[in-house]
Amino acid sequence: MTEDEKYLFDLNGYLVLKDVLTSEEVDRCNEAIDRHDDQLREREGSLTIGAPALGGTSNRKDLGGMLAWERPWCEPFRAMLVHPRVMPYLHVILGKGYRLDHGPGLIAMDKGCEGGTLHGGGVERPDLSEAYFFKSGRIYCGLTVVEYLLADEGPGDGGVAVLPGSHKANLACPREMTRGEKYQEHVVEVNGRAGDVVIFTETLTHGTLPWTADHQRRALLYKFSPGFQAYGVGAHTVSYPDYIMDMTEAERAVMEHPHYH
DSSP: HHHHHHHHHHHSEEEEEEESSSSHHHHHHHHHHTTTGGOEOOOOOOOSTTOOOGGGGBBOEEEEEEGGSTTTTOOOHHHHHGTTHHHHHHHHHTTTOOOEEEEEEEEETTTTBEEEEEOOOOOOOOGGGOOEEEEEEEEEESSSSEESSOOOOOTTOOEEEOOOTTTGOSSOOOOHTTTSSGGGGGEEEEBBBBBBBEEEEETEEEEEEEOOOOOOOEEEEEEOOOOHHHHOOOOSSSSOHHHHHTOOOOHHHHHHOSSOO
């Protein structure tokens, strides 16, 4: 992670990394998803909270459980736990020994799919599991999202949107802004091509714009935490699930329960 990238992440709360996955890796992921498309579930409840500006003709679809799929379909998703292009960024943002807090999960949106209200922001975080601050020359970050794009997200398509700098906000985001009704000139639609990666702190105010493109949006989200910290319940209760024991040593290390390294 370069000094410029550190500055931009600290300034904006997110980064876009280009061409992280090859076209072959993207194809493998999409083929595996297609093999399990019977598990895709459309959300029953709306994410717009009644905001007309974010409405659509369908709800988003969700899919999880990729790490436990049979081989070879699980393999590309396991590899992304420790992707060599992404790991150095997580080492800076979260520290070495970072862990998967929860996920991965696929968000799929067909043309006309509704968006979701903006949420999050520095002032709204109740505890250190999602906190963001900078001290003594380094970044301290809680829950962090790594979003692998498995389909293009071009200008005007919709998809993930963020409010740059809001991870350090001291006041709550105006309600009309979260609903897409006012101040939208400050909201940035994050664009990228299949294979790109968006990294952002969960503390950043973010949401989803209605999907307008003809092709299906496919965004794969991994949520990581520092190794000593947790936001979600994680993959464990007392012992490792069988599928974790089938991982490589490096992949398995990312699946550990929270503890001080």
